Amino acid sequence: MSSDTLAHVPTAPEIPEPADVPRVVPQRRYGQWAAAVLVLALLALAVDSVLRNKAFQWAVVADCFTSDSVLRGLWLTLWLTAVVMVLGFALGTLLAACRLSANPALRAVSWGYVWLFRSIPILVQLLLWFNIGALYPRVFGVRTVDLLTPVAVAIVGLTLHEAAFAAEVVRAGILSVDRGQIEAAQALGLSRSRRWWRIVLPQAMRSIVPPAGNMLVGTLKGTSIVSVIAVNDLLFSTQLIYHRTYQVIPLLMVATLWYAVVTSLLGLGQTYVEKYYARGTETAR
Amino acid sequence: MSVMVDIRSVHKSFGSLAVLKGIDLRVRTGEVTVVLGPSGSGKSTLLRTVNHLEKVDRGEISVDGSLMGYRRAGNKLYELPEREVLRQRTRIGFVFQNFHLFGHLTVLDNIVEAPVSALRRPRKEAVASARRLLERVGLGDKADAYPRQLSGGQQQRVAIARALALEPKLLLFDEPTSALDPELVGEVLDVIRDLAAQGTTMIVVTHEIAFAREVADTVVFMDDGRIVEQGPPAEVLDAPRAERTRAFLAKVL
Numbered sequence: 068m069s070s071d072t073l074a075h076v077p078t079a080p081e082i083p084e085p086a087d088v089p090r091v092v093p094q095r096r097y098g099q100w101a102a103a104v105l106v107l108a109l110l111a112l113a114v115d116s117v118l119r120n121k122a123f124q125w126a127v128v129a130d131c132f133t134s135d136s137v138l139r140g141l142w143l144t145l146w147l148t149a150v151v152m153v154l155g156f157a158l159g160t161l162l163a164a165c166r167l168s169a170n171p172a173l174r175a176v177s178w179g180y181v182w183l184f185r186s187i188p189i190l191v192q193l194l195l196w197f198n199i200g201a202l203y204p205r206v207f208g209v210r211t212v213d214l215l216t217p218v219a220v221a222i223v224g225l226t227l228h229e230a231a232f233a234a235e236v237v238r239a240g241i242l243s244v245d246r247g248q249i250e251a252a253q254a255l256g257l258s259r260s261r262r263w264w265r266i267v268l269p270q271a272m273r274s275i276v277p278p279a280g281n282m283l284v285g286t287l288k289g290t291s292i293v294s295v296i297a298v299n300d301l302l303f304s305t306q307l308i309y310h311r312t313y314q315v316i317p318l319l320m321v322a323t324l325w326y327a328v329v330t331s332l333l334g335l336g337q338t339y340v341e342k343y344y345a346r347g348t349e350t351a352r
Numbered sequence: 353m354s355v356m357v358d359i360r361s362v363h364k365s366f367g368s369l370a371v372l373k374g375i376d377l378r379v380r381t382g383e384v385t386v387v388l389g390p391s392g393s394g395k396s397t398l399l400r401t402v403n404h405l406e407k408v409d410r411g412e413i414s415v416d417g418s419l420m421g422y423r424r425a426g427n428k429l430y431e432l433p434e435r436e437v438l439r440q441r442t443r444i445g446f447v448f449q450n451f452h453l454f455g456h457l458t459v460l461d462n463i464v465e466a467p468v469s470a471l472r473r474p475r476k477e478a479v480a481s482a483r484r485l486l487e488r489v490g491l492g493d494k495a496d497a498y499p500r501q502l503s504g505g506q507q508q509r510v511a512i513a514r515a516l517a518l519e520p521k522l523l524l525f526d527e528p529t530s531a532l533d534p535e536l537v538g539e540v541l542d543v544i545r546d547l548a549a550q551g552t553t554m555i556v557v558t559h560e561i562a563f564a565r566e567v568a569d570t571v572v573f574m575d576d577g578r579i580v581e582q583g584p585p586a587e588v589l590d591a592p593r594a595e596r597t598r599a600f601l602a603k604v605l
Contacts, residue, residue, distance in 0.1 A: 347457070
């Protein structure tokens with residue numbers, strides 16, 4: 068609307084205000100000013116020390132940031148994260164469904180799984196899977212060590228760990244959906260699968276997405292643990308370089324910056340996904 | 353006139369609490385039956401047993417000639433697989449006290465959902481009939497709104513349209529106006545009144561005595577899991593025989 072049209076809007080006739088109406092004077096908050104100055108000064112000192120510290124070797128960081136081996140490591144980190152998230156949430160959703168089922172055996176097994184895999188540190192689990200050949204030297208006639216390559220160990224270990232946490236996230240999401248929604252769907256004659264996929268899950272997603280986004284970021288960074296079993300991920304690829312060149316700090320900075328970049332992009336994506344699943348939740352005007 | 357709902361000695365307990373203690377009730381086709389009674393008298397539970405949202409412990413319920421939720425062989429009732437129960441339910445519309453509209457779907461999608469997924473109607477056809485139903489409940493302009501953008505009265509009218517979309521032979525209303533602000537009750541009762549005038553068979557659980565007097569063919573008064581008395585409104589509401597009915601009406605009128 069232009070200011071022209073605004074001018075045509077009739078306004079109430081102005082009533083002259085008595086001269087003695089008191090004015091409000093905001094309180095002056097000197098403490099806030101002092102705190103702001105102090106914090107900004109400390110921040111400036113920190114930034115200055117980083118930028119002027121030659122040991123960071125920013126030139127090396129820039130050089131290696133897009134080097135082939137680092138990009139290959141980044142790629143492995145990305146697809147490993149994606150695979151673990153998808154498999155972890157698929158298994159987690161199944162576990163959540165079992166936990167909420169009427170069948171006591173399924174409930175108990177689901178509970179037991181979550182209890183077990185939440186109790187084992189992921190590092191311990193990876194080392195156990197890496198050495199599983201000592202327990203079961205052969206599976207289906209194949210040597211276990213041939214079957215479970217380091218990358219396969221990484222996928223299995225991270226997925227089983229992820230699923231335990233995903234199960235709880237999905238379960239909480241399902242419980243957040245009003246029971247009346249399911250009853251209404253039953254009364255309308257909707258099939259079990261239709262109730263689940265069309266009515267319950269989309270509404271559960273609203274509560275699932277924020278913690279799932281949190282888990283995604285955690286998993287992305289958590290994959291760096293696979294460097295201990297010599298999987299060539301982002302961190303491991305930078306380690307390979309600095310073991311050769313001894314430029315430890317600049318290469319760790321390369322990994323740090325990449326993790327930060329990808330994490331920020333994921334956060335951005337989460338905002339959009341949350342908006343999508345929030346449709347229909349704004350209340351009456 | 354033929355019998356649409358036939359309820360025979362239905363018993364139902366939740367744990368040790370007996371909620372229905374032997375209910376016998378027949379609802380004739382085209383008639384409106386209003387169920388009254390104090391809270392906890394079992395009237396909502398009775399309504400929910402009619403479309404098998406609650407299983408019964410004893411007794412049987414037939415709707416339009418078919419036994420709800422069970423198959424009879426000799427003197428035994430065998431539970432039907434869920435698929436069959438769902439098919440039976442598509443012939444019965446149910447309207448809840450708290451609407452239970454699907455919050456993530458638009459008004460139109462709420463109404464179209466069951467005809468398309470449960471009755472396998474072509475979507476185009478279902479959409480056209482959904483729009484007609486929305487006009488009928490006076491909400492033709494709200495097809496693309498989400499439930500939470502509507503007032504309670506509007507939501508309940510959408511819920512009625514959703515139930516009608518299955519072209520049910522029987523409509524069940526579970527306290528359809530109890531969750532509404534007083535000024536919104538009228539618009540929902542108007543819709544139900546219209547349906548009654550068109551000869552829809554209905555069972556309405558409600559606390560609206562004036563509405564019962566106006567619309568009901570039969571008024572049923574329940575207390576403590578039993579039907580205390582039933583009959584035309586002129587008898588049950590204006591000249592109740594049972595002391596308990598008189599005491600209840602004295603409190604609510």
